[in-house]
């Protein structure tokens with residue numbers, strides 16, 4: 001009795017302290033935003049309250065720890081919500097995810113926890129999500145505990161396949177739109193991914209705390225472009241926490257629970273996978289039926305290999321081992337897989353004894369950008385090889401092929417999902433493995449329909465894919481070349497329409513559609529050859545529109561193209577790494593521009609350098625890099641002109657000889673810089 005009295009007294013004191021805290025917090029922030037303040041207070045309360053309160057009181061303030069004891073075998077599927085956050089880059093997915101984790105008590109609110117779901121160093125530095133992360137959150141709503149599985153998705157076009165797989169593990173999505181920037185190209189692309197998967201979409205307008213925020217305008221855009229009534233939008237500030245609690249409530253109210261059955265045979269979708277040095281592959285899975293226990297034998301549908309489950313559990317976001325996972329839940333599985341290639345994103349897992357139809361939508365990652373990668377110093381080859389091997393263990397979407405070049409030595413030809421993917425890979429090599437590499441200009445995969453019986457026999461088929469321009473077959477051996485196309489979406493303020501159209505035309509873009517999404521912003525659809533946009537199109541678009549235009553693209557298959565191979569010769573010797581594939585109509589201008597850029601990029605040397613662009617044996621452009629010239633006449637004061645002429649002639653002969661035997665030093669960064677174009 002006395003103990004109960006003490007407990008009540010302490011609780012009352014604490015309560016008063018927190019009320020006081022609440023006032024102080026509000027005044028300090030000079031804001032009247034009760035929700036934000038309440039979130040902070042509630043969080044502090046949650047940390048101390050369980051010590052003093054009875055179980056019923058604690059239930060009001062859900063903590064993660066007491067939920068760990070929940071018996072998942074009895075947890076009803078109706079109280080599970082699987083959802084994803086999708087948005088244009090930088091619209092605040094990771095920040096909102098962090099807030100949701102804080103509210104549900106999965107993490108504490110400290111500065112260190114910024115971007116908890118963005119685990120890679122490059123992610124935190126660049127502020128982009130590269131690998132999707134998952135967290136299971138327990139949330140208390142109307143005296144019921146809900147299990148909310150949040151799947152954070154990457155925000156860049158390069159990773160749209162991962163986004164599509166994450167989405168297929170969900171029943172609904174939060175579509176985040178920045179209250180200042182409004183709908184951007186990637187918002188549209190992500191919306192359609194969710195819409196086509198028939199998911200419930202909750203539009204969330206973020207960053208309402210910004211001075212230039214105009215949530216009203218964004219709501220109108222959402223209504224116009226996506227046909228979602230503007231009343232359904234939730235206005236939040238993920239940074240301050242404003243209305244974030246409402247987001248969780250709406251997730252519970254609006255999203256349907258998964259409809260999967262525990263009695264069905266076990267079936268799970270792999271929507272992400274990571275490699276752990278000590279434990280092997282950790283596959284993130286969503287259970288579409290049945291249940292999975294430790295020790296079960298499972299099979300991956302794509303490779304048909306079988307494994308024994310060593311460990312499984314929930315992600316909160318750290319791993320929480322469990323004995324079993326049930327239909328409707330999302331978690332991780334460790335089953336002795338040695339490479340991420342064994343747990344490919346989109347693959348299906350099933351019980352060895354109960355085979356099932358694989359889930360639809362699986363496609364192996366498709367590399368869209370290829371580049372050569374060589375060690376800066378050939379003696380570092382083996383160190384770099386082990387670094388590349390380790391990184392590719394963790395990223396199944398990178399394709400690796402051995403390659404070697406006269407100028408750069410032994411290396412690899414790597415295939416990436418896109419340019420950002422390639423840059424991130426390089427950055428990780430440098431940061432995590434301290435490797436320094438030379439990367440050649442990226443190219444896209446072309447196709448050729450062969451006509452030469454010899455080549456058809458050699459390849460065993462008529463259609464071949466060419467990922468290295470140096471291996472581009474000659475026109476005379478080919479019926480037709482095909483190039484990869486993409487459907488691009490550009491959203492921009494209408495002030496820049498003229499400039500954007502001329503750049504798109506310059507890049508062989510064909511306009512397919514143009515609509516106003518509000519009074520000043522326009523959305524344009526263009527069909528582009530991938531090659532034209534892969535290197536620097538987005539940078540140009542951004543700079544010409546003062547950063548306002550956004551761009552996204554999706555695969556649009558292959559199309560016949562009149563493309564040819566252009567070689568670059570330095571003093572008559574072809575440099576394989578600079579060979580490119582260009583459209584015939586642009587060969588002259590591209591060749592001239594390449595020569596000019598190389599002239600700037602290659603420093604003057606002791607002998608003259610002829611920089612030439614050639615198609616077959618025909619030289620189409622030429623620039624000359626003048627030699628350094630020692631003043632051989634310095635010591636001739638006055639005197640006979642014939643002596644001077646003799647000295648100059650001797651010098652010229654020496655240079656000529658040197659030109660044939662000397663090797664041209666090409667700076668390493670020239671290999672990528674020469675391909676960047678200047679659009680007018």
Ligand SMILES: Nc1nc2c(ncn2[C@@H]2O[C@H](COP(=O)(O)OP(=O)(O)OP(=O)(O)O)[C@@H](O)[C@H]2O)c(=O)[nH]1
Pocket residue numbers: 087088089090091092093094095096127128129154155156206207208209210236237238239240
């Ligand atoms: N003012 C303000 N800034 C915000 C808010 N939410 C996010 N930000 C900021 O916006 C920037 C981008 O936020 P992120 O959460 O990294 O965005 P993201 O969508 O996860 O980005 P990607 O992972 O690259 O797709 C960060 O600098 C955040 O601090 C908000 O509500 N208000």
